[in-house]
Amino acid sequence: MxxxxxxxxxxxxxxxxxxxxxxxxxxxxxxxxxxxxxxxxxxxxxxxxxxxxxxxxxxxxxxxxxxxxxxxxxxxxxxxxxxxxxxxxxxxxxxxxxxxxxxxxxxxxxxxxxxxxxxxxxxxxxxxxxxxxxxxxxxxxxxxxxxLHAPERYANFIKRYPALNKRLPQTQIAAYLGITPVFLSKIRNINNQ
Amino acid sequence: MxxxxxxxxxxxxxxxxxxxxxxxxxxxxxxxxxxxxxxxxxxxxxxxxxxxxxxxxxxxxxxxxxxxxxxxxxxxxxxxxxxxxxxxxxxxxxxxxxxxxxxxxxxxxxxxxxxxxxxxxxxxxxxxxxxxxxxxxxxxxxxxxxxLHAPERYANFIKRYPALNKRLPQTQIAAYLGITPVFLSKIRNINNQ
DNA sequence: GCCATTAGTTAAACTAGATTAAGGTTCTGA
DNA sequence: TCAGAACCTTAATCTAGTTTAACTAATGGC
CATH class of the missing domain: 2.60.120.10 (Jelly Rolls)
Incomplete structure (x- = not known):
């Protein structure tokens, strides 16, 4: 098989x-x-x-x-x-x-x-x-x-699992990073400016 | 030997x-x-x-x-x-x-x-x-x-390693729990009241 | 195909725990 | 044996991240 x-x-x-x-x-x-x-x-x-x-x-x-x-x-x-x-x-x-x-x-x-x-x-x-x-x-x-602080942990996550970052909903990524979805939204927005 | x-x-x-x-x-x-x-x-x-x-x-x-x-x-x-x-x-x-x-x-x-x-x-x-x-x-x-919050993590540490809690200086236990010695001191004092 | 749930955004108020600082105690090694 | 280092306490101030809430966008089950 x-x-x-x-x-x-x-x-x-x-x-x-x-x-x-x-x-x-x-x-x-x-x-x-x-x-x-x-x-x-x-x-x-x-x-x-x-x-x-x-x-x-x-x-x-x-x-x-x-x-x-x-x-x-x-x-x-x-x-x-x-x-x-x-x-x-x-x-x-x-x-x-x-x-x-x-x-x-x-x-x-x-x-x-x-x-x-x-x-x-x-x-x-x-x-x-x-x-x-x-x-x-x-x-x-x-x-x-x-x-590490949350923004650094998120940066490492993206580097390590770029595919997962696109593939998974933000709630799941936040629950993995140990932060709230609200705060992840903030981090992503700061990164995009 | x-x-x-x-x-x-x-x-x-x-x-x-x-x-x-x-x-x-x-x-x-x-x-x-x-x-x-x-x-x-x-x-x-x-x-x-x-x-x-x-x-x-x-x-x-x-x-x-x-x-x-x-x-x-x-x-x-x-x-x-x-x-x-x-x-x-x-x-x-x-x-x-x-x-x-x-x-x-x-x-x-x-x-x-x-x-x-x-x-x-x-x-x-x-x-x-x-x-x-x-x-x-x-x-x-x-x-x-x-x-868990720090006081609960400390409670678990004591339960799991009662000997280590007495044997090690507070700085080391704090560095294990992921908190500052200052905060561990506070936790210990609240527990003793 | 539509309505209800799930997912994401933004902002204001809040809190767990950090930081700083000052004073006291206990170890330790030359 | 004594001076410096490591250790502990308490209190005031600060901050990273939470909570709540109100709104918009996307999904999915019937």
Whole structure:
């Protein structure tokens, strides 16, 4: 199937697979489509799956006591997304994950993932690297949120994800930057003068 | 050597090792002591090592353009610390790491780590799990920094690390919470009334 | 195709937390 | 042992970003 090629390409950035391995790999994943606005995971549920996005766009976010959404991650094509805490420890998810656009993805359960590591041990390396990279990007995000003002954080966001800046509504970008849409509107306007 | 026992215990929380493996493991690590205030890593250098703390306390922090320090992580006994970006990609570190107390630790280089994975493949699992947990805690910290006010973040800090709250000077805790020492003083006083 | 919801703009009033400053205490190293 | 450094407190002033509100533009579900 066409969908697997993106995943295989992604894995092959880090290690090489022979044809048998590629064939085996497929058995461990299921394919799923989500409509725009559809939930992939809701707060309080257990995140049985980790998702690799083929196309479209997802987000993971936390809803605070006042009902405000705080976006931790966007995932477009070629990215992984899950609630890592819930996925690895089978605890109730604190995060929600839903689709911002119609989205296609490949899913794997934690159980299947662990079996996969036994069947094709080098995939443990792949997921270690993916996780290292995820850790790095959260660390970076935390660092920026502590040391930069909103206009600088927005400037970095544009530089890092120019496509997302055009593709996503301003409310979502504001919820990612940790500011209100009102203030993002102000920042954008100051930038345009 | 006595020092290795803590590391082995830590590994054995996640998988079991036989005596031969324990013996092999030792070859990959070096032992190091740091005096209080001594650097383990300076911004701009390459983080050749990842450190497992045996006793004492370290911190990783970022110094912003105005010279203010923002602490990303404290590491006391039984914790790992490094600049993951620099360690895995051999890029110039953005972070500084130094000792807040006299500290003893075990070090491993990235090259040795990768060799270790070949020699004892199940240790790749160990480091995958350690990295998953690191990712979870950064994710959690980001989430709190976005959705909670300083007094609530401080309350969580006390709950999570009661020992550190007593052990560390207020300046360091403030730099971890992302507030000024002046404001932390205020929070503490309001709490005591 | 229309009405209701969602998204964006602008501006005024407000607040969490920063900054500055001054005074007091506790560490530390030569 | 003592001088400078690091640490802590309190209070006044300031500011980045929020809140509220009133208006306009774009979407989408029936």
């Amino acid at each position: 066409e969908e697997f090629n993106l995943l295989i390409k992604n894995i092959e950035k880090h290690l090489s697979l022979n044809e048998t391995e590629k064939e085996e790999l497929r058995q461990f994943f299921t394919f799923k489509k989500l409509r725009k606005r559809q939930y992939f995971l809701q707060e309080g549920d257990i995140s049985h799956y980790s998702a690799f996005v083929i196309n479209g766009c997802m987000r993971s976010y936390y809803v605070d006591v006042n009902g405000f959404e705080h976006i931790l991650q966007f995932a477009i094509e070629d990215w992984w997304i899950t609630d890592m805490m819930s996925f690895t420890k089978k605890t109730e998810a604190k995060l929600n994950i839903d689709a911002l656009e119609d989205t296609e993805m490949l899913l794997i359960t934690r159980e299947q993932q662990l079996k996969l590591f036994e069947k094709i041990p080098k995939l443990e390396k792949y997921f270690r690297i993916i996780t290292e990279n995820g850790l790095i990007s959260y660390q970076n995000r935390l660092l920026e949120s502590m040391s | 006595e020092e290795f026992n803590l590391l082995i215990k830590n590994i054995e929380k996640h998988l079991s090792l036989n005596e031969t493996e324990k013996e092999e493991l030792r070859q990959f690590f070096t032992f190091k002591k740091l005096r209080k205030r001594q650097y383990f890593l300076q911004e701009g250098d390459i983080s050749h090592y990842s450190a497992f703390v045996i006793n004492g306390c370290m911190r990783s922090y970022y110094v912003d353009v105005n010279g203010f320090e923002h602490i990303l992580q404290f590491a006391i006994e039984d914790w790992w610390i490094t600049d993951m970006m620099s360690f895995t990609k051999k890029t110039e570190a953005k972070l500084n790491i130094d000792a807040l107390e006299d500290t003893e630790m075990l070090l491993i280089t990235r090259e040795q780590q990768l060799k270790l994975f070949e020699k004892i493949p199940k240790l790749e699992k160990y480091f995958r799990i350690i990295t998953e947990n690191g990712l979870i805690s950064y994710q959690n910290r980001l989430l709190e920094s976005m959705s």
